[in-house]
Amino acid sequence: MVSLCLNSLPLPPSSCPKKLTETSSSFSNGSIGTALKPIVVNGNPPTFVSAPGRRIVAVGDLHGDLDQARYALEMAGVLSSDGQDLWTGEDAVLVQLGDVLDRGDDEIAILSLLRSLGIQAKAKGGAVFQVNGNHETMNVEGDFRYVESGAFDECADFLEYLNDYEYDWDEAFVRWCGVSRIWKDERKMSRNHWGPWNLRQKGLIARSVLFRPGGPLACELARHAVALKVNDWIFCHGGLLPHHVAYGIEKMNKEVSQWMRGLIEEDTNRNMPFIATKGYDSVVWNRLYSRDISDLADYQINQAKTLQALGAKAMVVGHTPQFSGANCEYNCSIWRIDVGMSSGVLNSRPEVLEIRDDKARVIRSKRNRVSELQMVDYL
Numbered sequence: 001m002v003s004l005c006l007n008s009l010p011l012p013p014s015s016c017p018k019k020l021t022e023t024s025s026s027f028s029n030g031s032i033g034t035a036l037k038p039i040v041v042n043g044n045p046p047t048f049v050s051a052p053g054r055r056i057v058a059v060g061d062l063h064g065d066l067d068q069a070r071y072a073l074e075m076a077g078v079l080s081s082d083g084q085d086l087w088t089g090e091d092a093v094l095v096q097l098g099d100v101l102d103r104g105d106d107e108i109a110i111l112s113l114l115r116s117l118g119i120q121a122k123a124k125g126g127a128v129f130q131v132n133g134n135h136e137t138m139n140v141e142g143d144f145r146y147v148e149s150g151a152f153d154e155c156a157d158f159l160e161y162l163n164d165y166e167y168d169w170d171e172a173f174v175r176w177c178g179v180s181r182i183w184k185d186e187r188k189m190s191r192n193h194w195g196p197w198n199l200r201q202k203g204l205i206a207r208s209v210l211f212r213p214g215g216p217l218a219c220e221l222a223r224h225a226v227a228l229k230v231n232d233w234i235f236c237h238g239g240l241l242p243h244h245v246a247y248g249i250e251k252m253n254k255e256v257s258q259w260m261r262g263l264i265e266e267d268t269n270r271n272m273p274f275i276a277t278k279g280y281d282s283v284v285w286n287r288l289y290s291r292d293i294s295d296l297a298d299y300q301i302n303q304a305k306t307l308q309a310l311g312a313k314a315m316v317v318g319h320t321p322q323f324s325g326a327n328c329e330y331n332c333s334i335w336r337i338d339v340g341m342s343s344g345v346l347n348s349r350p351e352v353l354e355i356r357d358d359k360a361r362v363i364r365s366k367r368n369r370v371s372e373l374q375m376v377d378y379l
Contacts, residue, residue, distance in 0.1 A: 028125055036091060039127050045223055045257050046129060047250045049230040054126070055092040056230060056355040058335075060318040060326070061133065062096070063342035064104020064151055066177075069113070072341060072350035075365050078117065078126075085113060085177060087120035093230060094121065097318035097337065098133025098237035098284070103344030105150030105184075108158050111220060112177035119174065130224040132256065133237035133319060134284040137277040139211045140218045140260050144204070148344065150184075152203025157183040159206040162216070169216060214262025222260035225253040226276045226283045233355060234307070234315040238286035239334075241302055244275065245309040252276045252283065289334045290320035303330050314360070316353060326351045326362040335360065 028038035037052040057076040062069045073079035078089030096114060101107045118128035135146065158176060161183060165172035210217040227236040227249040234240060244252065255273035258264055276283045289303060307315065314333045321340035325348075328335045337353050340346030351364045 036125065039093070039125070041127075043225070043250050043253060045225045045253050046228060047225055047253050049093070049127070049129070049228065051093045051127065051230055054231075055089075056095065056233065057089070057092060058095045058097060058235060058316050058337060058353040058355070060097050060338040060351075061099035061321075061340070061342065061345070062104075062110055063099055063102055063135070063344050064107040064110065064148065065342035065344065066104075066106035066109050066113070068341045068343065068347075068350055069110050071365070072352055073113075073117075075350055075363055076352040076354070078121075085116060087117050087124065087126070089121060089124070089126050091125035092121070093126060094128045095228065095230065095235045095316070096128075096130045097235060097316065098131050099135045099318060099338075100130075100133075101139050102135040102146035102151070103148060104342050105148055105154060106180065107151050108154055108217065109177045109180040111217070112173055112175070112180075115220075116174045116177060129228055129230070129235075131228050131235055131237055132221055132224050132226050132284065134277070136221050137256070137284055139207075140213060140221065141277075142208065142212065144207060147207065149200065149203075152200060152207055153187060154180065154184070154203075155206040155210055156203040157187060159210060173220065212262075213260055213264075218260045218262070222257040225249075226256050227253060229310060229312060232311070232313040232358065234310060234312045236315070236317060237284045238282070238319045239289040239303075239317045240283060240306050240310075240315065241281060241286065241288070242305045242309065243281075244283055245306055247275055249310075284319070287320050289315070289317055289329065290322070290336050290338075303334055307333060313358065321346055321348075325364065326353060328360075332360070337362075 024040070024042045026038040026040045039054070040050040042048040057078060059072050059076060070079060074081050076094065078087060078092060078094050080086040080088050094117065100110050114128055114130060121128050161176065162172055209215055212218060227234065227240055240249070252273060252275060256276050259273055279285060281288070303315065307313065314335060316335045316337060318338035320336065321338050322336050325339055326335065326337040335353055337351065339348050339351045341348050341350045349365050351362055354361050354363055
């Protein structure tokens, strides 16, 4: 029998910077003859984004389903349909609302795809942003209750694959989406050699190495915010409340990022940023805007105060599957776009939210055609 321990798998050197600093960056359209101003990003991780004149598309929870993720991105007009995983969104801005992890087998492949698209989008004057959800923070915390066996296997494959690249993280990570299927097929052929118990143990150890604070994938997640403002729109997984805004969303984003990077001292009283990641009313767990309840008065006051304090027109959230499809509440100032598209959740038809000139519409697939469900004018 093969014996495994934490030290039996290669430990990648941390890809995290030693210090988290404030940043402001901008990038412009690479094409000639356009008059759009460059996208300006403030905060590390990104918190406030100015993207003048851009089409914005938002995609909800993906939960490890690479096929459905690709389908949603193709519907959004930002991913090629030829299997080459090319950015087709030109200068558009894509926002993914978290919960890439858990309930599916291809989590790292989806993260890899989004990173690749982000690089390609930047070259065209567009951008890709992600916000972390509760399942991202759970995995960094070491809570693997919702991890599928295939996802543990993917972690073991990915850690071994990193060794082939001698831990050139950026190149290896971006390429993983294109080769993950090959590794999966080869693993199935060699399963008899390892045996199911040893494979599971190997995957568990690999996941712990990759996602623990300061681990390579924890540091990758640390690049993303828990709350993001693009133009006049707020994007977060569960929902912002007035006390989150009073605390400071840039401060929250930085604290979550530092925790994921392993930069918070172990002897401090706060090993993880509670206001953003723990509790029913934290940013990643909040379901107050997504419930179907009869008395919405208190929540309407909360969202109105939150939006006013941030100078925003609307908020887009995921986290809670909407059985009737993506929809809006509070005079369409809150959009709920988690439709449970992953086969590990509802396996529903993907839907995406498109925002253009402050007009929002939900795009839903109906076999081979795309139909508009809702359009709201905010002008």
